[in-house]
Amino acid sequence: MYDHKKLSNQLETLSNNNMNAKKPIRIVVLGQCGVGKTALVSRCLQNTFPQDSSSGKDISHRYNMTINKKKTVCLDIVDFNDKNDALISCADAFIICYAINDRKSFEAIDAYLDKIVEANIKSPKIGIVGNKIDLYNDREVTSTEGLELAKEINSLFYETSAKVPVIDVRQVFYDLYQSKER
Numbered sequence: 001m002y003d004h005k006k007l008s009n010q011l012e013t014l015s016n017n018n019m020n021a022k023k024p025i026r027i028v029v030l031g032q033c034g035v036g037k038t039a040l041v042s043r044c045l046q047n048t049f050p051q052d053s054s055s056g057k058d059i060s061h062r063y064n065m066t067i068n069k070k071k072t073v074c075l076d077i078v079d080f081n082d083k084n085d086a087l088i089s090c091a092d093a094f095i096i097c098y099a100i101n102d103r104k105s106f107e108a109i110d111a112y113l114d115k116i117v118e119a120n121i122k123s124p125k126i127g128i129v130g131n132k133i134d135l136y137n138d139r140e141v142t143s144t145e146g147l148e149l150a151k152e153i154n155s156l157f158y159e160t161s162a163k164v165p166v167i168d169v170r171q172v173f174y175d176l177y178q179s180k181e182r
């Protein structure tokens with residue numbers, strides 16, 4: 001059957017794209033290998049969970065996002081693989097991921113914060129993301145610990161799962177965009 005509602009949503013997205021899209025904001029996704037960066041980016045862009053995400057490359061995606069039928073925002077999302085630190089210095093905002101079932105990945109956040117400081121970016125916006133909450137039975141990092149860290153560095157904080165999308169991960173990217181705009 002012909003889906004009028006879907007089509008009108010698509011048209012709305014298209015017209016928003018034309019009218020409201022501004023200069024993209026570049027969001028670099030940082031975090032230790034294996035925390036789920038590529039999976040989170042894929043969940044954001046395609047709403048899928050990749051079976052094999054081990055490309056090992058730094059990949060940049062240009063993405064126009066409309067959320068809650070509000071305005072469209074244009075993002076450059078960089079899936080960072082510790083290959084090219086120069087990518088950090090041209091970022092507007094960062095997502096730093098860890099896996100809630102891997103304390104080492106949480107401890108690794110400090111090193112990424114150092115890289116951001118070294119890059120000398122003017123008021124960088126940061127979102128701390130504890131991924132893999134579907135594995136809560138193996139939790140090694142409490143929500144409170146994540147939250148405390150986020151408070152300390154004045155960043156946003158989320159717990160997510162790229163595998164079982166309990167929250168819409170696009171919200172993380174969208175909130176960062178908004179905090180950058182302010």
Ligand SMILES: Nc1nc2c(ncn2[C@@H]2O[C@H](COP(=O)(O)OP(=O)(O)O)[C@@H](O)[C@H]2O)c(=O)[nH]1
Pocket residue numbers: 031032033034035036037038039040050051053054131132133134135160161162163164
């Ligand atoms: N259970 C679970 N596994 C995940 C999640 N996100 C990623 N993974 C798995 O963790 C591994 C590393 O994910 P990947 O996206 O390649 O991590 P990256 O190295 O940070 O890019 C892969 O086997 C993924 O399938 C998640 O939210 N839950």
Ligand SMILES: [Mg+2]
Pocket residue numbers: 037038039053054055056079081
């Ligand atoms: Mg990856």
